[in-house]
Amino acid sequence: MLEPLSLSPRRLVRLAWPWLRAVSLGLLVLAVVGCQGRGSEGAACCAPTTAAGTPESPAPAARFRDVAAEVGLAFEHRSGASGELYFVEMMGPGGALLDYDGDGDLDVFLPQGHALGPGAEPRLPEDRDRLFENLLIDHGRPTGQLRFRDVSAAAGLAANGYGGAVATGDVDNDGFPDLYLAQWGADELLHNRGDGTLEALGARTGLADPGWGTAASFFDADGDGKLDLAVANYVDFRYANHHRCFAPSSAPDYCGPAAYPAEPDRLYRNLGGLRFQPLPFDRGVAPRPGLGLAAADFDGDGHADLYVANDQTENNLWLGAGDGSFREGAVLAGLAVNREGAVEASMGLAVADYDGDGDEDILVTNLNGETNTLYQNQGGGLFEDVTPASGLGPPSLPSTGFGTDWLDVDGDGRLDLFVANGDVKLLWNLVTPQEPYPLRQKNQLYRAEDGGRFREVSAQAGPGLEPVETSRGVAVGDVDNDGDPDVLVVNNGGPVRLLLNEGPARRWLGLAVLDGPFGPRRAYRDALGARVVVSLSSGRKQTFRVHTDGSYASARDPRLLLALQPGERALEARVRYADGGQEVFRSLEEGRYQALRRGEGSRP
Numbered sequence: 001m002l003e004p005l006s007l008s009p010r011r012l013v014r015l016a017w018p019w020l021r022a023v024s025l026g027l028l029v030l031a032v033v034g035c036q037g038r039g040s041e042g043a044a045c046c047a048p049t050t051a052a053g054t055p056e057s058p059a060p061a062a063r064f065r066d067v068a069a070e071v072g073l074a075f076e077h078r079s080g081a082s083g084e085l086y087f088v089e090m091m092g093p094g095g096a097l098l099d100y101d102g103d104g105d106l107d108v109f110l111p112q113g114h115a116l117g118p119g120a121e122p123r124l125p126e127d128r129d130r131l132f133e134n135l136l137i138d139h140g141r142p143t144g145q146l147r148f149r150d151v152s153a154a155a156g157l158a159a160n161g162y163g164g165a166v167a168t169g170d171v172d173n174d175g176f177p178d179l180y181l182a183q184w185g186a187d188e189l190l191h192n193r194g195d196g197t198l199e200a201l202g203a204r205t206g207l208a209d210p211g212w213g214t215a216a217s218f219f220d221a222d223g224d225g226k227l228d229l230a231v232a233n234y235v236d237f238r239y240a241n242h243h244r245c246f247a248p249s250s251a252p253d254y255c256g257p258a259a260y261p262a263e264p265d266r267l268y269r270n271l272g273g274l275r276f277q278p279l280p281f282d283r284g285v286a287p288r289p290g291l292g293l294a295a296a297d298f299d300g301d302g303h304a305d306l307y308v309a310n311d312q313t314e315n316n317l318w319l320g321a322g323d324g325s326f327r328e329g330a331v332l333a334g335l336a337v338n339r340e341g342a343v344e345a346s347m348g349l350a351v352a353d354y355d356g357d358g359d360e361d362i363l364v365t366n367l368n369g370e371t372n373t374l375y376q377n378q379g380g381g382l383f384e385d386v387t388p389a390s391g392l393g394p395p396s397l398p399s400t401g402f403g404t405d406w407l408d409v410d411g412d413g414r415l416d417l418f419v420a421n422g423d424v425k426l427l428w429n430l431v432t433p434q435e436p437y438p439l440r441q442k443n444q445l446y447r448a449e450d451g452g453r454f455r456e457v458s459a460q461a462g463p464g465l466e467p468v469e470t471s472r473g474v475a476v477g478d479v480d481n482d483g484d485p486d487v488l489v490v491n492n493g494g495p496v497r498l499l500l501n502e503g504p505a506r507r508w509l510g511l512a513v514l515d516g517p518f519g520p521r522r523a524y525r526d527a528l529g530a531r532v533v534v535s536l537s538s539g540r541k542q543t544f545r546v547h548t549d550g551s552y553a554s555a556r557d558p559r560l561l562l563a564l565q566p567g568e569r570a571l572e573a574r575v576r577y578a579d580g581g582q583e584v585f586r587s588l589e590e591g592r593y594q595a596l597r598r599g600e601g602s603r604p
Contacts, residue, residue, distance in 0.1 A: 062409035062503035064445075064464030064487065068496050072148040073108060075130055079493040080116035080162070085245070087237045087255050088184045088212065089116055090424060090439060092164040094403070094473030094553025095490040098177050100192055104593070105134040106477050106557055108148065108488065109179060110496060111163025118239050128152060128159035129181070131198070136481060146480045146500075156197045161185050165553035169218025169227045172274055173516070175523030182213025182231055182553075191274060206276040211263040212237060217549035219295035219304050219529050220578035222324040225518070226270035227528060230318075232290030232308050233263035253426050257289040257311040265290055265308060265316070269324055281318060282328045288313045292349040294550040295529065296360045298333070299381030302580060304529055307335065309346035309364050319381075335362070335375055339385035344370050345400075345424075348474070348552035352406040353377075353543040354415045355452055358533070360545065363392075365401025365419055365552070368441075372396040372404075372419065376452075392417070392446060395456040399441050400424055403474025403552040407485040409461075411506035411563035413540070414448035420471035420489055420552075439470040443489065464499040471497075477557025481593065483508035485561060490554070507564040509534070510593035513546045513575060517599070524597055526558040529578035534562055534588075535571045559593055574604060 068074075079089045096109040114120070114127040132148040165182040172178070176192040186208040190198040202208060207229065215232040222228065237260050245255035264287040268276035292309030299305060303322035307330075309315055314337060317330035330336035337343050345367035354361050359377040366372055371393040375383040387393045399421040406415040421441040430438035445461045446454040458465050464487075473490035479498065480486065483506060487499040513532055516524035530546040542562055548555040564570070570588040573596060577583075583601030588594065 062484065062501045063462035064499040065462055065502055066464045066467070066497045067146070067500045068498040071146050071498065072150070073132055073496060073498050074150070075110050075132075075496040077110075077491060077493055077496070078113045078115075078127060080113050080120070081493060082115070082117060082120075084117060084242070085252060085254050086116050086239075086242060087235075087260070088162065089113070090254055090470070090492055091214070091234075092162075092472055092492065092553055093490055094165045094551070094555075095475050095488050095496065096166040096168050096179065096548075096555035097475045097477040097479065097488055097557050098168045098179070098548070098555060100131070100177060100198075101133065101196060102176060102194070103137045103140060105136040105481060106479050107134045108132040108496075108498075109166055110490060111166060111181060111183065112159075113162050114159070116162075123159045125159055128157050129163055131155045131157060134479070136479075151196065154196060156199065158200065160200070161188060165213060165215050166555050167216035167218055167229070168548045168555040168558075169528055170525035171218065171227050171229075171270060172272075173226065173518035173523060173525055174521065175516075175518075175525060177526065180207070180216050180218070180229060180231075182216040184212045184237075186210050187213050187216075187231065189274070201274060205274055206278065207268060209233070209266055214291050215293035215308075215549075215553060217293050217295045217306070219306075219549075221267070221304060221320060221326075222269065223322055223579040224270075225515070225579060226272060228270050228324070229266075229268040229276060230293060230295060230306050231266040231268070232293040233265055233287075234289050234291065234311070235260035236263055247425060247428075249428070251426075251428065254424060256424075257313075262287040262289045262313070267324075267326070279324055281326055285316070285328045288316065290316075291347045292364070292550070292552055294349045294351045294362075295547070296351055296545055297531065298360060298362075298377070299329075300359060300379065301381075302576075304578065307349065307351070307362060309349050310343075311347070312345050313343055315346055315364070329381070333381050334383040334385070338373050339387070344373060346373075347400075347402050348404045348420075349550045350404040350406050350417060351547075351550050352415055352545070354406055354417075354448070356540075356542065358541070358543050363404060363406070363417060365404050366396075368398055368400045368423065370397070372401050386452070389452065391453040391455065395444065395446070399444065402472045403489070403554055405474055405476040405487075405551050405556060407476050407487070408561070408563050409445065409485065409501060410447065410503055411484065411508075412448075413542075413563055413565050416448050417446040417454060418474060418476070418487055419444045419446070420474045422470035422472060422492060439492070440468045441470070442468050443471055462502065464497065467497070469494050469497075472552060473554040474551045475554040475556045476551075478510070478559065478561055483510065483561065483591065484563075488554075507568075507590055509562045509564060509570050509588060509590050511560040511562075511573060511588075512558075512593050512595045513560065514595055514597045515577060516597065524595075527575070527577055527598065528558065531576045532560060533574045534560075535574070536564070536568050537571055538565065538568045540565075540568070564590060575601065
């Protein structure tokens, strides 16, 4: 006798979502047609209204335009999809924005995939990871033109490994950022020699974890001035344990994380000399399939913590003691599950002080049928899921979110939100001979409004948000050094997109916060983990964290960018470094990126 099928409410929503979406779209069409049939009266019934009942037009957002092809950023990701539906093929990749040559502009690093399967063709030379040099500043001379040059071969990049996630940070304090590749197979540290070449160090660093790394973060866990490393691992997927999974319709489909054993996260202490030592996390916590990772002081005790977004299991909050040890605290903090007590398919993380109260909040992207989740920091290490009040829930329900970040797109002083989308289950209504495995969805932009609410403005955000692709990694940074944030979007099985922000000119303050000097060369590096509070003449204060982590599988611009409002000027920047040291910098100049070097400020 067959047992009755038991389905949780969450599972029922997932199974019913295609039909719910179709019914919702049908009702929307009927509503629009009904309104159109009423003439001017109908137009009023369809328009959003203010509290007074008058129609309200959405405020204009920034205009994003994809310029990747015209500026020489030529890259097409190769997922290796062949019909076997290998779990790994649809999860990546990410990308990185970093100033690898130290000339003052952002270069681009992109991990590459390759053919998959035990009998797959050998990896081709063109399957290597790619590095593009930004020629906005060329050999110290501003050119005034945004152009990229492929320097992958000159940098010594080889075709080795199935690329996924990237982390950036200067691990040897020589003034040049290094790259860590968390990937399917042995992870890799690429040492930046400072002469334009990247050296793959292999297992001798102690970092060649053979698991499936999906996110990584460089941060100073013990306050010794050296960047340590945290790595989020996903599941133990191998060709040997690959098996078939099926959609509710019984058609073959990609598996989910529950089909494979989860792998443990990793923590490594920097010993100096490009050597790392593994350290244990809390041994009492079972491994969970991690996808997103960010290091920040979430409980306000002055020590770096780690938040890990886990797929379809409770999320982790590793609370740091400042000596390199961590304990799990997500449940007590209100960060393990959403407000309904349900686990979600957590992928990407956007971490920043979006509400301006001086502590860091967390946005987690999730699977379609769920919503993206906004955790507001209440202080003292406690968080509240404020998704319903934020307005971020309903617009995110039809989409599967991956890369994401906070950014002030329109220069109004409030942090907006970008989310890259792409499904993880085949969209059978989109299948064609040219695209047999479609996962494409539209990306989204949310504009901050009064009262901590957000409005989706994707349709008004320019042609850069029009493509429907399988987007994964997102890295935010000012690629053209004009004072507004641009967005690098990395697609699975598709082209890279560089979304240039072409909104109106703004007054702005740019800060490169640097720690040092280190070694005989007296080198400076990005002060990862530093907390920066900028005080403005209007009485406003904005809090930043110097970081490159977060999002999904990607590394962002470590520089800080603040839009100045009319009549407003910057008074001072108060910096608290990862080791607890503090300085105040004044005489802040707007309209350029100003270096704040440790030791050149004054005592607070």
